[in-house]
Amino acid sequence: MRIALTGSSGKLGTVVARELREAGHDVVGMDVVGTRGPGFLQVDLNDYGQVIDALSGVHGESGPFDAVVHLAAIPAPSIRGDIATFRNNIITTFDVFWAAVRLGIRRIVYASSETVLGLPFDVPPPYIPVDEEYAARPESVYSLVKHLEEQLAIELVRWHPDLSITALRFSNVMDPEDYAEFPSFDADATRRKWNLWGYIDGRDGAQAVQRALDASTPGFDRFIIAAADTVMSRPNAELVAEVFPDVPLKGDLGENDTLLSIDKARRVLGFDPKHSWRDHV
Known part of the structure; x- marks a missing residue:
């Protein structure tokens, strides 16, 4: 495919x-x-004119495209102020989606976020492992924008029944050089409780994008994308009992299995994470 990657x-x-x-x-x-x-x-x-020019083929390095992968954003809360984060992220996403729709590009895969699940879980999740089945719980302006982007996608595919938009709710992205710090997390179970001790290797994030492009069908869908394991050596039962003792358990937690359920991504997309921090430390 010819792909525009923001x-x-x-x-x-x-x-x-x-x-x-x-x-x-x-x-x-x-x-x-x-x-x-x-x-x-x-x-x-942030400039719609530049976006539609780029996607339509005005520049030598652009268009026509088979698909758009939209990853551009201020990537987390507290990097910039709330107003700057809101304006940048919602406008860039609208610009990219709207330009793609206007130009007839019917395959969009984009970065949503694990934060819509209720991070940093100061209010405990409804159950563990968490999945895509409960309503979004944005707890920051950054997360609110991610939720609104998903709502935007839902309406756009309703308006355009041949349009495919896939939201990938990426966990905390890691490169191999980040893994040296992971063993230190075991000393304090609360240090990484904010995303249920989750992460995603960037290479597996790329795999998820590829799988979503291949599996795209008209309509909207959302998927949690995380590594198959947690960032911890300590067993899940011990972590959950210490930090979230009153949260109902939804199935077997496994020893160190991810508590950000990737069952749907595995089933629908064929997502199969290959990389673990345990192979590097």
């Missing part, structure tokens, strides 16, 4: 660009920062 200079975007190209796709990265050259176009996604 946020191609980011932590996840750089890995997704590499992995998609290695899989044989023609990828044009688009970001507000980056070095001009083959396969990259500098685009301010």
Whole structure:
């Protein structure tokens, strides 16, 4: 496929660009920062004119595209102020979605977030492991925008029944060099309770993008994307009993299995995470 990849200079975007190209796709990265050259176009996604130009083929490195992968965003709460985060993230997502729809691009995969599940879980989740079945619980402006982006996608596919939009609720993205810190997490179960001790290796994040592109069908769907294990060596039963003693359990927790359920992504997308921090430490 010929793919427009926004946020191609980011932590996840750089890995997704590499992995998609290695899989044989023609990828044009688009970001507000980056070095001009083959396969990259500098685009301010807050400017709709620049977005529709880039996706429509005005520039030599752009269009026509088979799909859009939208990863660009201020990537977490508290990096910038709430107003800046809200404005940047909702406008860039609307610009990308709207331009794609106007240009007839009917396959969109984009980065939603684990935060819509209720992170940092100061209010405990309704059950553990968490999954996609309960209503969004945004607890920050960043998360609120991610929820609104999913609602935007729902309405756009209703307006355009041939449109496919897939939201990937990525967990905390990690590179191999990040794993050296993981053994220190065991000393304090509360240090990483904010996302139920979850993470995702960037390479498996890229796999999820590829799987979503391949499996896309008209309509909207959302998937939690996490590693198969937690960031902890301590067993899940011990962690949950200490930090979330009153939360109902939904099935077997496993010894160190992810508590951000990826069952739906496995079943529907064929997602199969290959990388674990335990292989690097």
